[in-house]
Amino acid sequence: MHAETGGFFQVINHGVPLEKREKIFNASRKFFAQPKEEKIKIRRDEKRVLGYYDTEHTKNVRDWKEVFDFAVQNPTIVPASYEPEIRKEVCEEYAKEMEKLGFKLLELIALSLGLKADRFHGFFEDQTTFIRLNHYPPCPVPQLALGVGRHKDAVALTILAQDDVGGLEVKSNLMGSGLGSPQPQILTLLMLVWSNDAYESVEHRVKVNPEKERFSVPYFEPAHYLGEAFGGNSK
Numbered sequence: 563m564h565a566e567t568g569g570f571f572q573v574i575n576h577g578v579p580l581e582k583r584e585k586i587f588n589a590s591r592k593f594f595a596q597p598k599e600e601k602i603k604i605r606r607d608e609k610r611v612l613g614y615y616d617t618e619h620t621k622n623v624r625d626w627k628e629v630f631d632f633a634v635q636n637p638t639i640v641p642a643s644y645e646p647e648i649r650k651e652v653c654e655e656y657a658k659e660m661e662k663l664g665f666k667l668l669e670l671i672a673l674s675l676g677l678k679a680d681r682f683h684g685f686f687e688d689q690t691t692f693i694r695l696n697h698y699p700p701c702p703v704p705q706l707a708l709g710v711g712r713h714k715d716a717v718a719l720t721i722l723a724q725d726d727v728g729g730l731e732v733k734s735n736l737m738g739s740g741l742g743s744p745q746p747q748i749l750t751l752l753m754l755v756w757s758n759d760a761y762e763s764v765e766h767r768v769k770v771n772p773e774k775e776r777f778s779v780p781y782f783e784p785a786h787y788l789g790e791a792f793g794g795n796s797k
């Protein structure tokens with residue numbers, strides 16, 4: 563890993579079994595294929611901060627997608643009635659793999675910054691890590707909409723799995739000065755809000771597709787106190 567990449571990496575040899583990825587993508591397909599009346603039974607509201615919603619906005623523009631969020635620590639949001647669409651074990655298994663990988667990546671990031679491998683241990687014991695199932699339906703007016711408008715993720719680390727439809731564009735030095743599209747089927751790492759500027763949170767957006775629906779599964783790892791690991795200089 564190198565600082566010049568600006569906080570965006572493609573992670574190969576990540577050790578996440580393909581089967582576990584397939585299971586979470588299949589669960590996502592089944593869940594979103596249900597009628598809206600079913601999905602909104604677990605809609606996000608004031609009381610339920612995780613769950614289903616289809617009204618996400620980026621910079622006041624409605625995104626062309628629907629999502630389902632669940633917590634990594636305890637994905638109890640998946641109610642029994644949602645089996646077999648989204649089984650709790652499938653969520654748990656995938657979450658475990660992401661936690662393991664996130665931990666490994668943080669060690670590598672620490673080493674690459676000249677810090678001890680375990681420097682970030684202890685900054686990620688938070689309960690707020692979550693996984694999002696994204697579904698982008700085909701869009702008949704692709705020139706007028708975006709799946710997600712350009713933004714930076716407000717977390718320390720995002721590990722993204724996507725299907726092979728494509729549409730994600732990342733602004734990164736790796737891609738030249740413009741926007742580039744990471745290869746689907748390879749886990750993509752978008753990071754890092756805090757690291758004394760060595761790795762910067764990268765801007766990205768998702769284009770819609772006129773014919774094909776698209777699925778992606780980001781794992782979001784916040785780290786509220788990570789700034790302290792660098793001497794309190796967070797931003």
Ligand SMILES: O=C(O)CCC(=O)C(=O)O
Nearest residue numbers: 696710724730768778780
């Ligand atoms: O679907 C994608 O590839 C990226 C989604 C994204 O940027 C997000 O959920 O924050």
Ligand SMILES: [Fe+2]
Nearest residue numbers: 713714715766
């Ligand atoms: Fe994002």
